[in-house]
Amino acid sequence: MRLQLAMDVPEVATVMEVADLVYGIVDIFEVGTPVIMKYGNAPIRALKERYPEWTILADSKIMDGGSVECLDLVRAGADIVTVLAVSDNATISEVVETAHAYGREVMVDLMCVTDIAERSKELMGLGADYIAVHTAFDVQKYGRSPLKDLRVLVGAIDPAHAAVAGGVKQATISDYVAENPGIVIAGAALYGAPDVEQAAMDMKAALTV
Numbered sequence: 506m507r508l509q510l511a512m513d514v515p516e517v518a519t520v521m522e523v524a525d526l527v528y529g530i531v532d533i534f535e536v537g538t539p540v541i542m543k544y545g546n547a548p549i550r551a552l553k554e555r556y557p558e559w560t561i562l563a564d565s566k567i568m569d570g571g572s573v574e575c576l577d578l579v580r581a582g583a584d585i586v587t588v589l590a591v592s593d594n595a596t597i598s599e600v601v602e603t604a605h606a607y608g609r610e611v612m613v614d615l616m617c618v619t620d621i622a623e624r625s626k627e628l629m630g631l632g633a634d635y636i637a638v639h640t641a642f643d644v645q646k647y648g649r650s651p652l653k654d655l656r657v658l659v660g661a662i663d664p665a666h667a668a669v670a671g672g673v674k675q676a677t678i679s680d681y682v683a684e685n686p687g688i689v690i691a692g693a694a695l696y697g698a699p700d701v702e703q704a705a706m707d708m709k710a711a712l713t714v
Contacts, residue, residue, distance in 0.1 A: 506685065506712045507532035507563065510705065511555045511692040512669060515539040517548050521555075527554055530705040531695075533585065533688065535562040543564055546581035553582025560584045566614065568592045571599030575611075578708070585610045585635070590618045590628060601632040610634040612668060622661035629662055633690060636662060640671030652680055659684050675704070678711045 510531040512520045527534070533691040534556075536580055540548050541563060549563050563583035567574045571588065578586045588600045590613045597613065604611045612635040618624045625636045638654035657669045667682055670690035680691055691708055698704035 506682065507688050508696035508705070508709050508712055509533035509535055509668070509670075509690040510690050510695050511535040511537055511564065511690050513537035513539055513564075513692050513697055514696070515543045515546055517551070519696075520548055522550065523701055524556065526694070526701045527705045528559060530702065530709055533560045533562050535564050535690070536583075537692075537707075538564045538566055541565060546577060547579065549581040549583050561588070563614065567596065567600055569596055571596040572603045575603040576607075579607045579609050583609065585612055587612045587614050587637075588634075589613070590624055591613045594627075594631060597628065597631050597633070602652055605632065612637055614639050615654070615658070621643045621657045625658055625661045629666065633666070635666055635668050637670055637690070638689070640694075650677070652684075655681065655684050655686060659686060675708055675711070678708055683713060 508531045510527055512535055524534055533586045536549050552561050561583055563578045563584040564587050565578055567588040575586050586604055588597050601611050611633055613628045613633045614637050615621055628636055638651045638658050640651040651669050655669045664685045665687040667686040667689035669686050673691040674694040695704050
């Protein structure tokens with residue numbers, strides 16, 4: 506089980522600062538959508554140059570122009586790119602084909618998908634490496650969590666290919682660990698903690714219990 510830190514902030518300086526604190530602790534470092542929207546692929550390139558052996562995920566949320574978008578991210582240094590599950594299968598296939606041609610991987614985000622079991626099986630058939638249930642930040646305000654969706658996901662596909670994101674915290678991490686997903690994704694619970702390094706170590710330890 507791997508820990509992924511999602512840096513959903515718009516400033517490159519903050520991304521790099523947190524990266525320096527958690528390098529060697531978290532397994533996957535996610536360059537979040539806000540900073541990609543503001544600065545393009547520059548943060549991805551900067552992180553890969555500083556930490557060439559670290560797995561860098563670009564939360565690009567591709568929905569069209571699959572091969573072009575994916576190629577740009579791969580060339581910038583992304584090891585994993587994301588595509589939305591609500592995209593057309595042709596787009597997802599283009600992303601998968603391009604990423605795999607360069608030895609990279611694809612995570613498909615199930616946000617806004619209603620039939621998780623059926624769509625996740627279909628996505629695995631398209632060659633997805635990981636499939637993530639994701640409770641959007643705006644939805645979390647209404648008390649929703651991705652736990653129920655995760656249980657559906659791991660019941661439909663090999664849990665090793667499952668990922669979970671959306672409000673994961675130290676207080677609830679054991680609930681997610683119990684479902685044995687391949688990747689657990691935490692954001693503000695880590696980068697917003699008073700002691701980022703300690704928070705990352707604590708959550709990483711929780712995954713190995």
